Amino acid sequence: xxxxxxxxxxxxxxxxxTALQASQQFSRPxxxxxxxxxxxxxxxxxxxxxxxxxxxxxxxxxxxMGIVFIAIIGFAVFGQRLDLAAILGIALILAGIVVxxxxxxxxxx
Numbered sequence: 001x002x003x004x005x006x007x008x009x010x011x012x013x014x015x016x017x018t019a020l021q022a023s024q025q026f027s028r029p030x031x032x033x034x035x036x037x038x039x040x041x042x043x044x045x046x047x048x049x050x051x052x053x054x055x056x057x058x059x060x061x062x063x064x065m066g067i068v069f070i071a072i073i074g075f076a077v078f079g080q081r082l083d084l085a086a087i088l089g090i091a092l093i094l095a096g097i098v099v100x101x102x103x104x105x106x107x108x109x
Contacts (some may be wrong), residue, residue, distance in 0.1 A: 002052035009045035010062055012038045014069045021078060054106050060098065064093045 016038030020035035049058050071090050074080035082090070100106075 006049040012042035
């Protein structure tokens with residue numbers, strides 16, 4: 001269940017960040033409202049996840065997965081391109097999340 005809560009936090013953060021781009025610097029009311037609600041939900045769910053995960057591990061997974069998802073959304077929805085260095089960096093972030101979850105004794109198993 002803690003992993004599900006953390007994934008919901010990542011989903012909410014991803015929705016919030018996507019809406020932040022769509023809000024055009026908070027000039028569009030609906031996306032701006034979605035930003036506030038989604039980030040509120042993201043932080044609430046992250047706080048719940050912290051009951052089960054150490055803060056550093058939870059934040060690494062939350063922010064790392066958010067980076068990966070937002071990069072994909074930026075490409076698919078907003079047409080933003082990444083160069084090879086950016087793709088490799090994001091792959092290393094994803095690899096770090098995998099290493100934490102498979103090999104770290106501080107992550108839940």
